[in-house]
Amino acid sequence: MRVGRVLLGNPVVAASGCFGFGAEYGEVYDISRLGAICTKGLTLRPRAGNPPPRLWETRCGLLNSIGLDNPGVEAFLREELPRLKRTGAVVIANVWGASPEEYEQVVQALASSPVDAIELNLSCPNVPGNGIPGRDAAATAEVVGRARAVARGKPLWAKLPPEAPAGLVAVAQAAQEAGADAVCAANSFPALAVDIRTGRPVFANVVAGLSGPAIKPLALRIVYELSREVDIPVVGIGGITTWEDAVEFIMAGAHAIQIGTANFLDPYAGPRIVDGLRAFMEARGLGSWEEIRGCAHR
């Protein structure tokens, strides 16, 4: 099956930041069984990320404030990518920049590498300042356009935040017009936890990103709306924990789905969902996902 120009064995992708660079999960199962692996967010230089605490469990989800802790794109290309490619997995490099220039530089560094696609994280909730170009159509167009110009034909996915003041549809359409091959929706939702012992927010950054089952119906609604308004594929992300969740996203219009927090609950979540989807296709006699994709719109 395909997401635009990216060929995947199945529609299940490991979401950025919840799978590292695949090394740990690779000790547990053959990670090439997944449709693709999306790497931790890469920046131009190494980043230490935010001070602890970085994770906080909620009743139906997880708050995180990692702050893009990563080794930098050069170390990724040198130390992680060769190993990851040897597993046979399809590799999508997730990219973040503090400015349009940084996005461009990281994409340029990846353009002649063997990564299969590049996902622009337009939406990290965990960095101070103006870390979220995906909240604005013009800022999105600038980042995607610059990336497109240096990506040397690599497929580009634009990963959106879960909310934008003027609406996400305008942002997704701006990404499409600027040359994105797919939009991914969505990143974690800006959220808050207060420590009642101190009376202060739990996280140094105050706001953190909420992920996991709590956000699934919200993300599903976003995918439903976007898939009606853009012509490029939509990749669904948010709270997917079972194969049934994944089918809901495909029926809402998703071409592929990503699994984040579920990996922390069950390291076998990826292959479990792959197997569940395959069994569902067989039981329903489906030749391809096209037969039911977007059926919720009809």
Ligand SMILES: Cc1cc2nc3c(=O)[nH]c(=O)nc-3n(C[C@H](O)[C@H](O)[C@H](O)COP(=O)(O)O)c2cc1C
């Ligand atoms: C610990 C953690 C780290 C994350 N790091 C990144 C990241 O580096 N880049 C990115 O685009 N998304 C990042 N995300 C967001 C996930 O890829 C995903 O969009 C979000 O968690 C919603 O999916 P889920 O509910 O299946 O986890 C991170 C999420 C978590 C929980």
